[in-house]
Amino acid sequence: MTANSLLKNLLHIKGTVVDSFDLGENAKGEPSLVVHVHVGKGLRWRCPVCGKKCHVHDYVCDEAFWRSMDLGPVEVRIGARVPRVRCPVDGVVTAAVPWAKPGSRFTTDFAFSAAWMVKGGLSKKKVSERLRTDWETVGHLVDLVWHELEPDVKKRFDGLVRIGIDETSYRKGHSYITVVVNHDTNTVVWAHKGHGKEIIEMFFSELTEEQRASILLVSGDGARWITDAAKDFCPNARRCVDPFHVVEWANEALDSMRIDAWRRARAALAEMVRKSKEGGSANDRDARERIRQAKKDVEQIKQSKYALGKNPENLTTKQQERLALIQAGDPQLMRGHAMKEKLRLIFKLTDPTLAEEELDGWLGWAQRCRIPAFVELGRKIRRHREHILNTVRNGLSNARIEATNNKIKLLLRVAYGFRNIDTMIGLIMLFCSSIEIPWPGRKQKEPINKGAITTQVA
Numbered sequence: 001m002t003a004n005s006l007l008k009n010l011l012h013i014k015g016t017v018v019d020s021f022d023l024g025e026n027a028k029g030e031p032s033l034v035v036h037v038h039v040g041k042g043l044r045w046r047c048p049v050c051g052k053k054c055h056v057h058d059y060v061c062d063e064a065f066w067r068s069m070d071l072g073p074v075e076v077r078i079g080a081r082v083p084r085v086r087c088p089v090d091g092v093v094t095a096a097v098p099w100a101k102p103g104s105r106f107t108t109d110f111a112f113s114a115a116w117m118v119k120g121g122l123s124k125k126k127v128s129e130r131l132r133t134d135w136e137t138v139g140h141l142v143d144l145v146w147h148e149l150e151p152d153v154k155k156r157f158d159g160l161v162r163i164g165i166d167e168t169s170y171r172k173g174h175s176y177i178t179v180v181v182n183h184d185t186n187t188v189v190w191a192h193k194g195h196g197k198e199i200i201e202m203f204f205s206e207l208t209e210e211q212r213a214s215i216l217l218v219s220g221d222g223a224r225w226i227t228d229a230a231k232d233f234c235p236n237a238r239r240c241v242d243p244f245h246v247v248e249w250a251n252e253a254l255d256s257m258r259i260d261a262w263r264r265a266r267a268a269l270a271e272m273v274r275k276s277k278e279g280g281s282a283n284d285r286d287a288r289e290r291i292r293q294a295k296k297d298v299e300q301i302k303q304s305k306y307a308l309g310k311n312p313e314n315l316t317t318k319q320q321e322r323l324a325l326i327q328a329g330d331p332q333l334m335r336g337h338a339m340k341e342k343l344r345l346i347f348k349l350t351d352p353t354l355a356e357e358e359l360d361g362w363l364g365w366a367q368r369c370r371i372p373a374f375v376e377l378g379r380k381i382r383r384h385r386e387h388i389l390n391t392v393r394n395g396l397s398n399a400r401i402e403a404t405n406n407k408i409k410l411l412l413r414v415a416y417g418f419r420n421i422d423t424m425i426g427l428i429m430l431f432c433s434s435i436e437i438p439w440p441g442r443k444q445k446e447p448i449n450k451g452a453i454t455t456q457v458a
């Protein structure tokens with residue numbers, strides 16, 4: 001085998017002839033290889049849009065370069081002269097090359113290796129470092145791979161039965177993205193910038209009548225526009241509320257109680273200090289001890305946000321101690337905590353009748369509790385009573401929904417550096433799908449046929 005044909009195999013490109021190569025150094029003084037090639041007769045010259053064989057129009061540049069995967073420590077580029085062709089349909093366009101997608105200055109293998117690393121959870125910094133490229137470029141490569149692996153996204157709309165609509169904020173809450181999830185496959189089927197009625201209507205208008213009719217369940221937070229959209233577009237769908245949103249509402253109510261309790265404790269402390277100064281008992285040992293204890297109480301309440309919000313089974317010992325101290329110092333706050341917990345556990349029930357009884361019991365409790373934040377929460381829960389019961393009746397798994405939601409949040413954080421919103425959406429669509437990204441040159445595993453998903457909706 002000649003060096004040229006060895007190189008051709010190492011570059012992993014077919015239908016190409018290696019003319020020569022230069023081994024040298026890149027701008028950073030690292031080893032670099034430029035392989036000059038020309039496209040073989042069989043693949044010459046095709047329109048990048050329709051793939052039709054075309055006549056050469058002209059040669060505008062001498063040689064263009066594409067980044068290829070590294071060979072060992074060596075940075076590799078492919079160099080070739082490519083003409084513009086005249087396609088009867090698409091006009092004058094730069095001819096297609098077999099190793100890269102139109103318009104890309106990176107080989108397809110390079111793009112796949114980038115997407116593989118990002119999907120594998122490698123950090124922004126590591127991917128950029130490994131590939132010697134910036135993060136924005138990685139984003140474009142991910143987008144390219146997504147389009148390559150899934151040319152027809154609308155296929156994801158076929159056979160939808162249980163869907164979830166979720167809006168997630170990013171850029172510190174300044175921007176929103178709306179995501180539609182297929183609960184039966186835990187994949188994202190649609191994502192778009194913005195949120196609200198108009199955005200979700202865009203999604204439903206992309207569906208055929210048949211596709212809309214197959215949807216039997218729509219879940220989301222408590223937003224009115226989700227209820228309206230479900231009613232308007234999905235004639236057969238039941239509206240559900242994702243349990244983690246309900247728990248979030250309860251946690252918000254609990255936190256507003258905590259802040260009130262903290263203010264009360266702080267005011268009591270200030271009063272205590274004032275009195276002790278006035279009464280000249282600043283040096284009284286008991287008074288000093290009482291003030292010390294009051295200060296401790298204020299601090300405990302201040303720092304208890306996470307302990308109160310967490311599921312009790314996940315508490316650390318320190319957080320358990322903190323709650324015990326609050327129990328002693330502020331029983332009302334712990335009553336709020338008990339109400340939050342009770343509400344959360346309703347979603348764990350599998351018997352719909354029992355869940356209904358428990359929820360109604362809870363609603364009565366909220367009405368009588370005389371804690372303004374929970375009275376208010378009770379009213380909100382009452383408005384969504386039917387939606388909550390639908391969730392229990394259909395056994396929507398909160399853990400899975402929350403896991404998908406957290407994955408999207410994580411992806412948005414990873415994609416935060418992308419200036420282009422489409423790149424972010426590409427990342428979400430690719431990563432919240434069942435699509436496997438093959439590493440270049442590896443044999444792909446046979447796709448596992450999970451069989452048709454049969455879902456019953458109560």
Ligand SMILES: [Zn+2]
Nearest residue numbers: 047050087090
């Ligand atoms: Zn064409």
